[in-house]
Amino acid sequence: MFLKKTLFATLVIQLFCVVTLWAQTESTLAISGEVSVPLTLKKSDLAAFETISHKVKDRDGKEHEFKGVALFELLKKAGVSNGAQLRGENLVKYVLIQAADGYEVLYALPEIDPDFTDQIILLATEKDGKALENGEGPFRIITPNDKKQARWIREVRSIKVGFAKE
Numbered sequence: 001m002f003l004k005k006t007l008f009a010t011l012v013i014q015l016f017c018v019v020t021l022w023a024q025t026e027s028t029l030a031i032s033g034e035v036s037v038p039l040t041l042k043k044s045d046l047a048a049f050e051t052i053s054h055k056v057k058d059r060d061g062k063e064h065e066f067k068g069v070a071l072f073e074l075l076k077k078a079g080v081s082n083g084a085q086l087r088g089e090n091l092v093k094y095v096l097i098q099a100a101d102g103y104e105v106l107y108a109l110p111e112i113d114p115d116f117t118d119q120i121i122l123l124a125t126e127k128d129g130k131a132l133e134n135g136e137g138p139f140r141i142i143t144p145n146d147k148k149q150a151r152w153i154r155e156v157r158s159i160k161v162g163f164a165k166e
């Protein structure tokens with residue numbers, strides 16, 4: 001009887017530890033591939049970048065205010081080709097963005113670069129004043145000029161820069 005109780009108590013404690021550890025696991029964002037400085041970012045690391053906000057209509061047809069940082073600034077920090085280097089064969093570089101559920105979307109690098117476009121693609125962390133919830137966050141891409149929201153990828157986990165040169 002005593003042994004049973006001890007065993008049960010041990011199991012409960014173990015379960016508690018597993019749940020606590022799981023709750024503490026913070027989702028990170030990895031930037032890799034054709035970059036000079038691969039990065040693994042936590043949400044708190046984004047505080048070092050300027051906050052940008054976009055008021056846009058999501059698929060629900062309602063306007064939402066998303067806040068976050070410019071995707072370009074993160075890529076620049078990772079050392080992706082930009083400015084005078086974004087010419088010639090570098091124009092076939094692409095950005096593959098992958099989510100926790102296996103969903104993937106792709107942008108060509110010049111779609112993101114401010115020398116090519118006025119659109120600021122956002123890596124959002126907030127919606128309507130609240131942190132993005134599980135299932136959407138902690139990181140989501142917002143691309144205001146895309147009429148369809150299909151590339152507004154939720155639960156972003158990794159960003160891989162590739163080179164389509166043949």
Ligand SMILES: Nc1nc2c(c(=O)[nH]1)N[C@H]1C(S)=C(S)[C@@H](COP(=O)(O)O)O[C@H]1N2
Nearest residue numbers: 058059060099101103149150152153154155
């Ligand atoms: N991770 C992930 N992001 C995703 C999708 C998905 O299946 N998985 N669907 C996309 C599609 S097709 C649309 S229309 C929008 C829908 O955004 P909503 O969930 O805010 O309505 O999310 C996009 N982002």
Ligand SMILES: [Mo]
Nearest residue numbers: 059148149150
């Ligand atoms: Mo969609």
